[in-house]
Amino acid sequence: METRPPVLFQLAxxxxxxxxxxxxxxxxxxxxxxxxxxxxPQNLVSYHLRLLRSGGLVVSHRSAFDGRDSYYGxxxxxxxxxxxxxxxxxxxxxxxxxxxxxxxxxTGNSSRSQIAEALIDRLSNGAVHAWSAGxxxxxxxxxxxxxxxxxxxxxxxxxxxxxxxxTGERFDLVITLCDxxxxxxxxxxxxxxxLHWSVPDPAFAPGTDDETYxxxxxxxxxxxxRITFLLHRLDxxxxxxxxx
Numbered sequence: 001m002e003t004r005p006p007v008l009f010q011l012a013x014x015x016x017x018x019x020x021x022x023x024x025x026x027x028x029x030x031x032x033x034x035x036x037x038x039x040x041p042q043n044l045v046s047y048h049l050r051l052l053r054s055g056g057l058v059v060s061h062r063s064a065f066d067g068r069d070s071y072y073g074x075x076x077x078x079x080x081x082x083x084x085x086x087x088x089x090x091x092x093x094x095x096x097x098x099x100x101x102x103x104x105x106x107t108g109n110s111s112r113s114q115i116a117e118a119l120i121d122r123l124s125n126g127a128v129h130a131w132s133a134g135x136x137x138x139x140x141x142x143x144x145x146x147x148x149x150x151x152x153x154x155x156x157x158x159x160x161x162x163x164x165x166x167t168g169e170r171f172d173l174v175i176t177l178c179d180x181x182x183x184x185x186x187x188x189x190x191x192x193x194x195l196h197w198s199v200p201d202p203a204f205a206p207g208t209d210d211e212t213y214x215x216x217x218x219x220x221x222x223x224x225x226r227i228t229f230l231l232h233r234l235d236x237x238x239x240x241x242x243x244x
Contacts, residue, residue, distance in 0.1 A: 008079070011055040016040060017048045021074065024058065025089035025233065028073040028198040064200065065179040071198035076225040084232035095235045099129045101171045105185060105194075106178040109134030109160040111144040112199050113177055115220050118153045120227045127236040133163040135181045141203055143216040151220070177223075197226055 012018055019038045023029055031049070035042045049072055052058040056075055063069040074083060083089060102120060104113040113132035120130045137160040148155045167186050174194040176182040182196050199222060205215035 008055060008057060008082070011051060011057060014048070016044065017052055020045070020048060020052065021057065022089060024072060024074045025083065025229075027195040028071045029196075030063070030069055030071055034072070061198065061200065063179045063198070065183055071179065071196075073198060074229075076229050077222060080225045080229045084229055089233055090235060091233050093234075096127070096172070099127055100124075100173065100234065100236060101169075102128055102130045102173045102175065103166055103169075103171045103188075104130065104132040105134065105163055105174065105176045105181050106132075106199075107135050107181050107201070108138035108141075108203070109162075110138040110141045111203050111216065112201065112219060112223070114140060114144050114155055114158055114160075115148060116175070116177060116223050116227065118148050118155050118158075119151075119220070119224055120231075122151070122153060123224070123227055124231055124236060127231070131161075131166065133161045133166055135163055135178075135184055137162050141216075143202070143213050146213060147216045147220045150217075197223075199223065 012021060016038060020034055023034055023037045029037070031042060031046060034049070035045050038045065049058060049060075053060060056078055058072055059075045060070045060072045063071055074080075076083070104116040104120075106113040109132055113134065117130045117132040120128050140155070140158055140160055145156050163181075163186070167188065169188065170190045171188055172191070174185065174188055174191055176185050176194050176196045177199045178201065179196075179198055182194070185194050199219060202212070202215040202219045205212045207215075
């Protein structure tokens with residue numbers, strides 16, 4: 001009896017869809033950015049994105065900067081280990097011989113970027129030196145402290161910092177986590193273009209304290225999946241592949 005490949009591989013096997021997945025493996029994108037990247041008309045790109053979404057390979061949500069726009073990204077919580085195992089989206093650069101310098105940016109530096117900084121420090125086992133900052137720093141959010149404490153990581157003494165503090169420094173990667181801060185992200189000397197992870201701000205989640213905490217937990221899960229996949233792509237030490 002003929003055995004058909006799983007729908008994931010059927011979807012990913014189309015040349016345009018594969019190119020879209022490759023773009024999204026690097027950074028979350030808007031449709032017009034994907035159109036330019038793959039050199040195809042917008043209606044065709046939108047068609048293939050709908051197929052990838054229907055197959056669960058890609059997720060999207062409205063931009064926090066412009067609610068008429070949407071960001072698309074890989075569903076790394078569902079398929080991150082499989083994407084990483086293929087090795088297809090690995091960076092072409094040689095593995096780093098020194099700790100990578102990575103800066104995470106969001107608006108308030110009170111939740112998302114603090115969580116990301118703490119997670120990558122833990123998951124990379126010293127292969128990454130990370131910092132975080134915000135365009136309009138606020139007070140560290142107590143639920144960010146709680147979700148990290150649940151993972152055995154204490155960030156209670158962390159300070160929030162303005163991104164201007166780092167504009168003269170060199171980083172291997174600058175990763176924006178907020179759609180708003182992406183629009184105002186300054187240039188950093190000798191640093192590649194910033195990657196963008198469109199992560200909604202959990203601090204704006206409505207509901208009871210327990211309900212809000214659950215949103216922070218989901219944010220931490222999302223960032224952990226993204227960071228694990230990034231470390232695989234960069235082929236830096238510290239990722240425990242035995243858990244996949």
